[in-house]
Amino acid sequence: xxxxxxxxxxxxxxxxxxxxxxxxxxxxxxxxxxxxxxxxxxxxxxxxxxxxxxxxxxxxxxxxxxxxxxxxxxxxxxxxxxxxxxxxxxxxxxxxxxxxxxxxxxxxxxxxxxxxxxxxxxxxxxxxxxxxxxx
Amino acid sequence: xxxxxxxxxxxxxxxxxxxxxxxxxxxxxxxxxxxxxxxxxxxxxxxxxxxxxxxxxxxxxxxxxxxxxxxxxxxxxxxxxxxxxxxxxxxxxxxxxxxxxxxxxxxxxxxxxxxxxxxxxxxxxxxxxxxxxxxxxxxxxxxxxxxxxxxxxxxxxxxxxxxxxxxxxxxxxxxxxxxxxxxxxxxxxxxxxxxxxxxxxxxxxxxxxxxxxxxxxxxxxxxxxxxxxxxxxxxxxxxxxxxxxxxxxxxxxxxxxxxxxxxxxxxxxxxxxxxxxxxxxxxxxxxxxxxxxxxxxxxxxxxxxxxxxxxxxxxxxxxxxxxxxxxxxxxxxxxxxxxxxxxxxxxxxxxxxxxxxxxxxxxxxxxxxxxxxxxxxxxxxxxxxxxxxxxxxxxxxxxxxxxxxxxxxxxxxxxxxxxxxxxxxxxxxxxxxxxxxxxxxxxxxxxxxxxxxxxxxxxxxxxxxxxxxxxxxxxxxxxxxxxxxxxxxxxxxxxx
Numbered sequence: 001x002x003x004x005x006x007x008x009x010x011x012x013x014x015x016x017x018x019x020x021x022x023x024x025x026x027x028x029x030x031x032x033x034x035x036x037x038x039x040x041x042x043x044x045x046x047x048x049x050x051x052x053x054x055x056x057x058x059x060x061x062x063x064x065x066x067x068x069x070x071x072x073x074x075x076x077x078x079x080x081x082x083x084x085x086x087x088x089x090x091x092x093x094x095x096x097x098x099x100x101x102x103x104x105x106x107x108x109x110x111x112x113x114x115x116x117x118x119x120x121x122x123x124x125x126x127x128x129x130x131x132x133x134x135x
Numbered sequence: 136x137x138x139x140x141x142x143x144x145x146x147x148x149x150x151x152x153x154x155x156x157x158x159x160x161x162x163x164x165x166x167x168x169x170x171x172x173x174x175x176x177x178x179x180x181x182x183x184x185x186x187x188x189x190x191x192x193x194x195x196x197x198x199x200x201x202x203x204x205x206x207x208x209x210x211x212x213x214x215x216x217x218x219x220x221x222x223x224x225x226x227x228x229x230x231x232x233x234x235x236x237x238x239x240x241x242x243x244x245x246x247x248x249x250x251x252x253x254x255x256x257x258x259x260x261x262x263x264x265x266x267x268x269x270x271x272x273x274x275x276x277x278x279x280x281x282x283x284x285x286x287x288x289x290x291x292x293x294x295x296x297x298x299x300x301x302x303x304x305x306x307x308x309x310x311x312x313x314x315x316x317x318x319x320x321x322x323x324x325x326x327x328x329x330x331x332x333x334x335x336x337x338x339x340x341x342x343x344x345x346x347x348x349x350x351x352x353x354x355x356x357x358x359x360x361x362x363x364x365x366x367x368x369x370x371x372x373x374x375x376x377x378x379x380x381x382x383x384x385x386x387x388x389x390x391x392x393x394x395x396x397x398x399x400x401x402x403x404x405x406x407x408x409x410x411x412x413x414x415x416x417x418x419x420x421x422x423x424x425x426x427x428x429x430x431x432x433x434x435x436x437x438x439x440x441x442x443x444x445x446x447x448x449x450x451x452x453x454x455x456x457x458x459x460x461x462x463x464x465x466x467x468x469x470x471x472x473x474x475x476x477x478x479x480x481x482x483x484x485x486x487x488x489x490x491x492x493x494x495x496x497x498x499x500x501x502x503x504x505x506x507x508x509x510x511x512x513x514x515x516x517x518x519x520x521x522x523x524x525x526x527x528x529x530x531x532x533x534x535x536x537x538x539x540x541x542x543x544x545x546x547x548x549x550x551x552x553x554x555x556x557x558x559x560x561x562x563x564x565x566x567x568x569x570x571x572x573x574x575x576x577x578x579x580x581x582x583x584x585x586x587x588x589x590x591x592x593x594x595x596x597x598x599x600x601x602x603x604x605x606x607x608x609x610x611x612x613x614x615x616x617x618x619x620x621x622x623x624x625x626x627x628x629x630x631x
Contacts, residue, residue, distance in 0.1 A: 004531055018514070055280055087290050
C-alpha cells in the first residue's frame with residue numbers, strides 16, 4: 001500500500017506542483033503587463049487601414065526590420081492577419097505597398113526614389129505607398 | 136452570441152450520443168461520457184456542414200442558419216425523445232479514490248482552469264500558429280465574402296492553406312451566425328476541446344478501469360502544463376488529440392460491448408474529424424484502421440473484422456467526403472507531401488538524418504512537456520515525466536485483464552504506429568529536418584499524450600491506496616498462488 005501511495009503521490013504531486021509553478025509565472029507576467037498585449041497593439045498601429053482592405057486587394061509589404069531579425073517574419077504574418085481578407089505578399093512589386101517602419105522618422109527617400117508615391121501615413125510607423133511602376 | 140452557438144452544437148452532439156446510447160437524463164458517468172464525446176462530434180458535424188454550405192452555395196447566412204439550425208434541432212429532438220435503455224455505461228468496479236487523490240484532482244482541475252483563463256486573457260488571439268494559420272484562415276472565410284477561397288490561396292503558402300478546415304470553419308461559423316467577429320469564439324472552442332479531452336479521458340477510464348485510474352489519469356492530464364497551455368494558445372493540436380483519444384476510447388468500448396457496433400461507427404466519425412482537423416489526422420485514420428485490423432485478427436475473429444471495418448467505413452463516409460472534396464478541389468499541395476521521390480530516396484539513405492530524428496525523438500520522450508514558444512522555453516514538468524512514469528510503473532506495474540487485452544493493444548498499437556509514421560515522415564520529407572523537429576515534434580507528442588495516458592492507465596494496475604477491507608483478506612493468498620493458477624482465475628473472472 002505504501003509503495004502504491006508513494007507512486008501516486010510522486011506522480012501527481014509533480015504534475016500539480018509543475019502547473020502551480022507555471023501558473024505563478026503566467027500570473028506574474030499578466031499582472032505586470034500594463035498595456036494590452038502583442039497582437040492588439042500591432043493591429044492598432046494600422047488604424048482604419050483594415051476597413052479599406054477588400055478581398056480583392058493585394059498589398060505589397062516592406063519593413064525596416066533586418067531579415068535575420070526573428071520579429072521580421074512575425075510582423076509580416078501579423079500584418080497579413082490584420083489586413084485579411086486582403087492578401088499581403090512580401091514584395092514591393094504590387095500597386096499598393098504597406099510599409100512597416102519602426103524608427104520615429106524613417107527615411108522614405110529610397111522608396112520615393114524608386115517611384116513610390118506616399119498615399120497615407122497612419123502614424124506608428126505604418127505607411128501606405130503606391131508603386132506607380134505597377135499598373 | 137458565439138458562445139451560445141458553440142454550446143448549441145455541443146448540445147446537438149450530446150443529443151446524437153443520447154440517441155445512439157440512451158441513458159437516464161441525469162448527472163452520471165454515462166452522461167459525462169456522452170457529453171465529452173458529443174461535444175467533439177457536434178462541433179465536427181457543424182464545421183463540416185458549414186464547409187459544405189460554403190462550397191456549394193457561397194456565404195449565404197440564411198442557408199447556413201437553416202442547415203445548422205436543422206442539425207441542432209433534429210439532434211436535440213432525437214436525444215430528447217430517446218427512451219432510456221440499452222447500453223448504460225457505469226463506473227467499473229473498484230475502490231473509491233482516497234481523499235488525497237480527490238484533493239490532488241481538484242487542485243489540478245482548478246489550476247488547469249486558472250492557467251487556461253489567465254493565458255487566454257493575456258493572449259486572446261492565441262499564439263503564433265493561431266494567428267498565422269487557424270484564426271487567419273477563419274478571418275479569410277468570414278471576411279472574404281464571395282472570395283472566401285482566398286484562405287487557400289497559393290500566394291499565402293507560408294500559412295499552410297492546405298491544412299484542413301475544422302478549426303477555422305468553426306470559428307468563422309460562430310462569427311457568421313453571431314454577425315460579429317470576437318476572440319471569444321476561438322477561445323471558447325479551445326476551452327471546449329481542452330476540457331472535453333480531460334472529461335473524455337476521465338469518463339472513459341472510469342467506465343473501463345474505475346474511479347481511481349480515472350482520477351489519476353485526469354489529474355496528470357490537467358496537470359500537464361503544455362496540454363493546457365497549447366489548448367489556450369488556440370492551436371489545432373489539442374482538438375486533434377481529442378479526436379484521436381475519442382476514436383481509441385470508442386474502439387475500446389466496442390470491445391466491452393462486442394455486439395453494439397454503434398461504438399465503432401462513432402469511432403469512424405471521430406477518426407474522420409481527426410482528418411478534418413490536421414493533416415496528421417489523415418495518417419491517424421490509416422494507422423487506427425491498421426491497428427484495429429491487427430488487433431481483431433489477433434484477438435478476435437475474421438467476421439468481427441469485416442463487421443467492424445464496415446462500421447468504421449460507415450462512420451468515416453461523411454467527414455472523409457468533406458476532407459476529400461477540400462483536398463482535391465481547393466487545397467494547394469502540401470509542402471512536405473510535394474517532396475520528390477528522388478529526394479525521399481536521398482533522405483532515406485542519409486544515415487545522419489536517421490540519427491538526427493532518433494535523437495530528436497529520444498530527447499522529446501525524455502523532456503516531454505517543455506516547449507519553445509516565440510523563442511522562450513515553456514517550462515513543463517519539474518522533473519521529466521517519463522522518469523516519473525517509469526518509477527510509477529516500477530512501483531505499481533501493469534496488469535492487463537484478459538478482457539482488456541484487445542483494448543490495450545489497440546490503444547498502444549495506434550500510438551506506437553503514429554509515432555513510427557511521424558518518425559518516417561521526419562526522415563523522408565522535410566528539407567531542413569532540424570528546423571522541422573524543433574518546430575513541431577513537441578506538438579506531435581502532445582497530440583498523442585491523452586491517448587498515451589489512456590493506454591498507460593488501461594494497462595496499469597489499480598494502485599492500492601487504502602487498507603484492504605476485511606472480506607478481501609484472501610487476496611494475498613491468491614497473489615501467492617502460482618502463475619498458471621492466477622491465469623486460470625483471471626480467465627474465469629473474465630468469463631464471469
